Amino acid sequence: MPAPVLSRRDLDFxxxxxxxxxxxxTRSRFAEHSRETFDAVLDLSADIxxxxxxxxxxxxxxxxxxxxxDGRVEIIPEVKAALDLFSKAGLIAGGFDxxxxxxxxxxxxxxxxxxxxQAANAGTSAYPFLTAANAxxxxxxxxxxxxxxxxxxxxxxxxxxxxxxxxxxxxxSLADITTKAVPAGDGTYRLTGTKMxxxxxxxxxxxNIVHLVLAKIAGGPAGVKGISLFIVPKFLVEPDGTLGDRNxxxxxxxNHKMGNRGxxxxxxxxxxxxxxxxxxxxxxxxxxxxxxxxxxYMFHMMNEAxxxxxxxxxxxxxxxxxxxxxxxxxxxxxxxxGAKDPASPQVPLVEHPDVRRMLLAQKSYVEGALxxxxxxxxxxxxxxxxxxxQVRTRAGLLLDLLTPIAKSWPSQWCLEANSLAxxxxxxxxxxxxxxxxxxYRDNRLNPIHEGTHGIQGMDLLGRKVIMQGGAAxxxxxxxxxxxxxxxxDAGGDAAEYAQQLQRAVVRVGETTTTxxxxxxxxxxxxxxxxxxxxxxxxVVAWIWLEQLLAxxxxxxxxxxxxxxxxxxxxxxxxxxxxxQFDLLASxxxxxxxxxxxxx
Numbered sequence: 001m002p003a004p005v006l007s008r009r010d011l012d013f014x015x016x017x018x019x020x021x022x023x024x025x026t027r028s029r030f031a032e033h034s035r036e037t038f039d040a041v042l043d044l045s046a047d048i049x050x051x052x053x054x055x056x057x058x059x060x061x062x063x064x065x066x067x068x069x070d071g072r073v074e075i076i077p078e079v080k081a082a083l084d085l086f087s088k089a090g091l092i093a094g095g096f097d098x099x100x101x102x103x104x105x106x107x108x109x110x111x112x113x114x115x116x117x118q119a120a121n122a123g124t125s126a127y128p129f130l131t132a133a134n135a136x137x138x139x140x141x142x143x144x145x146x147x148x149x150x151x152x153x154x155x156x157x158x159x160x161x162x163x164x165x166x167x168x169x170x171x172x173s174l175a176d177i178t179t180k181a182v183p184a185g186d187g188t189y190r191l192t193g194t195k196m197x198x199x200x201x202x203x204x205x206x207x208n209i210v211h212l213v214l215a216k217i218a219g220g221p222a223g224v225k226g227i228s229l230f231i232v233p234k235f236l237v238e239p240d241g242t243l244g245d246r247n248x249x250x251x252x253x254x255n256h257k258m259g260n261r262g263x264x265x266x267x268x269x270x271x272x273x274x275x276x277x278x279x280x281x282x283x284x285x286x287x288x289x290x291x292x293x294x295x296x297y298m299f300h301m302m303n304e305a306x307x308x309x310x311x312x313x314x315x316x317x318x319x320x321x322x323x324x325x326x327x328x329x330x331x332x333x334x335x336x337x338g339a340k341d342p343a344s345p346q347v348p349l350v351e352h353p354d355v356r357r358m359l360l361a362q363k364s365y366v367e368g369a370l371x372x373x374x375x376x377x378x379x380x381x382x383x384x385x386x387x388x389x390q391v392r393t394r395a396g397l398l399l400d401l402l403t404p405i406a407k408s409w410p411s412q413w414c415l416e417a418n419s420l421a422x423x424x425x426x427x428x429x430x431x432x433x434x435x436x437x438x439x440y441r442d443n444r445l446n447p448i449h450e451g452t453h454g455i456q457g458m459d460l461l462g463r464k465v466i467m468q469g470g471a472a473x474x475x476x477x478x479x480x481x482x483x484x485x486x487x488x489d490a491g492g493d494a495a496e497y498a499q500q501l502q503r504a505v506v507r508v509g510e511t512t513t514t515x516x517x518x519x520x521x522x523x524x525x526x527x528x529x530x531x532x533x534x535x536x537x538x539v540v541a542w543i544w545l546e547q548l549l550a551x552x553x554x555x556x557x558x559x560x561x562x563x564x565x566x567x568x569x570x571x572x573x574x575x576x577x578x579x580q581f582d583l584l585a586s587x588x589x590x591x592x593x594x595x596x597x598x599x
Contacts, residue, residue: 003326005054005119005319008046009558011112014371018550019378024106027385038109044089045113052082054120060262061123061438065203071251073203073264079124080205086117087157092128096139100147101155107384108377111311115370119315122442123262127160127200129308134161134212137301138231141289149237150210160206163301164195164213164232164268171197172455174295175223179215179270181230181285190282191215191232192271194252201266202234202251208243209234212298213270213285220292229294230285232270248272248283259442306407306450307376313446314369317414320421320439321362327425328355349424358424360568362417367565368540369410371547376406394475401464401472402539404456409536411446412453418443457528460535462521465512473512480505480542487545493563497545497570504538504574507581514585526592527584534580541574 015021021038024030056078065075086092095110096102117125135154138147153159170176179193191213195201202209211232220226236244248271255265271282289297328349335344336351349355379402382395418440422429430437447453465473480501487498511531515524544566551559 002054003323005049005322006046006116006315007318007322008042010367010370011042011115013550013558013562014374014547015108015112018371018547019108019374021106021108021378024108024381024385027387029104029385030106033105038105041091041094041105041109041113042116045091045116048082048085048089049116049120052078052085053117053124056082056124057121057262058432058435058438060121062432064256064261065254065264067251067254073251073254075203075205075262075264079262082121082124083127083157083205086128092132092135092157093155095132096135096155100139101152106377107380108374111307111373111377114308115311115315115318115373118312119319121262122312122316123260125312126260126263127203127205128157130163130200130305131157131159131161133301133304133308134163134210136304137212137297138288140300141229141297142231146231146286146288149241150231150233153208153241154210158206159208159210159233160200160203161210162198162200162212163298163305164198164201164211165298166197167194168196168267172451174214174227177214177216177227179213181215181217181228181287182282183217184284189215189217189230189285189287190271191230191285192282193269194272195268195270197255198266198268199260199263201264201268203264207235208237211249211268212288212301214294214298215285217291224295226292227294228291229288229297231288232283232285236284248281257445259438259445302450303403306403306456307373309446309449310369310376310406310408310410311373312449313410313414313443314366314373316439316443316446317362317410317417318366318370320418320436320443321359321366323434323436323439324362324421324424324429325350325359327428328359355424358420360565361572362420363561364544364565364569364573365410365413365417367547367562368544368569369414371543372402372406372409372540375543375546376402397468397472397475398479400467401460401476404451404460404464404532405536405539407450408447408453408456408532409540411443411449412533412536415440415443415447453529453532457530457532458525461512461515461528461531462525466516470512473509476539477505477509483542483545483549486549490549493567494545494548497541497548497566500570500574501538501541501545504541504577507577508535508538511581511584514587518587522592523587523589527588530580531584534577534584537573537577541569544569
């Protein structure tokens with residue numbers, strides 16, 4: 001029997017014992033729900049993910065999408081079959097209003113549900129992930145007609161959605177996009193330009209694809225202030241909801257990635273292949289919201305996507321950890337340290353201290369990352385539904401601060417977990433006959449997806465910790481301080497870890513002040529990635545202390561495992577931040593002053 005891809009026991013502990021998600025059912029939005037309905041969603045997700053997503057993961061990786069002679073995308077049939085089941089289960093619509101056909105589930109439960117699919121099959125799970133985010137943006141910023149036209153078919157799984165930001169010459173530098181939008185005189189626009197790296201950009205899995213496209217309207221402000229957002233469907237939609245003519249959106253080619261191969265990744269031309277049926281050059285687009293506010297609207301989707309990328313990285317790391325754990329328990333090799341009889345029986349790999357080190361490291365990374373992601377998801381629910389305005393405000397500030405960490409920390413350290421999983425399997429680990437090598441390849445994309453580590457570091461240090469006079473950083477300090485107080489009262493290991501965490505939090509504040517005291521943003525941001533890593537480790541140490549307090553005095557292997565992972569993180573991981581803070585406090589200019597000619 002194959003190893004599971006995720007731990008339901010861990011999810012139950014985090015959702016119910018720690019985060020007390022059941023308490024959300026006292027709020028009007030979730031009043032129709034109970035632990036029973038939450039469990040039913042998680043049970044259904046685990047069942048579909050295990051039986052219909054995981055079963056074609058390796059096949060979709062080996063037989064990635066291809067273009068046929070007619071320019072259509074061919075994908076193995078198992079992908080559509082799995083996605084049809086996902087859609088029929090109502091999971092795309094899970095978080096949306098009942099009036100829109102949704103279930104009004106808490107975001108925390110939905111993220112836990114989606115983690116099953118992301119762990120089982122990163123490539124196939126990307127399609128509904130992007131579609132739900134697309135539909136959420138339309139609900140937030142679209143007009144009634146746009147919502148009625150495009151959202152119900154997406155929630156039903158008849159349409160899928162994308163986000164079209166990057167261009168061949170402008171990846172993360174969105175100020176440099178050149179896609180243009182020209183008013184057509186009938187309330188619509190005609191778009192011309194090229195978009196690159198568009199996941200789910202073309203396929204035959206659904207009736208239609210709804211592209212959300214960043215473009216500039218002629219005469220608008222320069223740079224990012226001139227970017228607008230447009231709805232550009234693959235097929236135009238008639239007033240009665242039926243599909244009309246093919247829009248001028250052409251698939252130019254497929255990109256071939258090292259991982260997530262089951263997701264089509266495309267180069268698309270808008271308005272440069274054929275003319276629209278009316279004769280005007282360009283793809284028909286519908287302005288979403290107000291002109292020149294496209295980037296702020298798209299960040300609504302991107303921030304959701306960033307937390308989702310963190311979950312994807314976590315899920316892949318978790319699946320790799322469980323596979324390596326299963327292997328280490330069953331594979332016999334070598335003899336215990338100090339064994340005197342060379343003919344004594346070999347022991348399972350898990351008996352060797354260095355293997356246990358690698359398993360503990362993985363456990364601390366993936367379980368810490370999962371807890372962080374679910375905590376951030378709970379903040380979304382608090383921000384949206386808490387009856388107290390002050391609670392909503394604080395949740396929003398903390399969520400803003402933690403988002404770059406929730407995206408980047410799992411992308412770095414759960415990838416490291418995948419690397420350790422390969423190491424545990426030894427020579428078998430890097431062969432395609434075992435899943436852990438694919439988990440690593442799939443996960444290697446996530447440090448780049450939705451903004452690289454460098455971008456997240458600049459966002460954290462350059463915006464989030466200093467916004468509103470440091471209000472978000474103050475909320476984080478107060479929240480961690482409450483945990484520290486409870487841990488000191490608890491005594492024992494928790495108190496020891498609390499003192500260590502308290503010192504680290506002080507260093508976060510001192511280092512942040514030192515970096516910005518220069519008044520020179522270049523100096524402050526030169527080592528922002530180091531800052532991101534250090535603060536991320538402090539945050540995850542806090543999350544581990546929270547888990548340890550939730551464990552309390554309970555007995556059993558599961559709780560002992562939590563204690564061991566917390567101990568590992570505080571003994572092996574949190575101390576790494578000391579030299580990082582020393583480097584940052586020195587205002588080191590090595591990377592800033594180096595002459596590019598030396599490379």
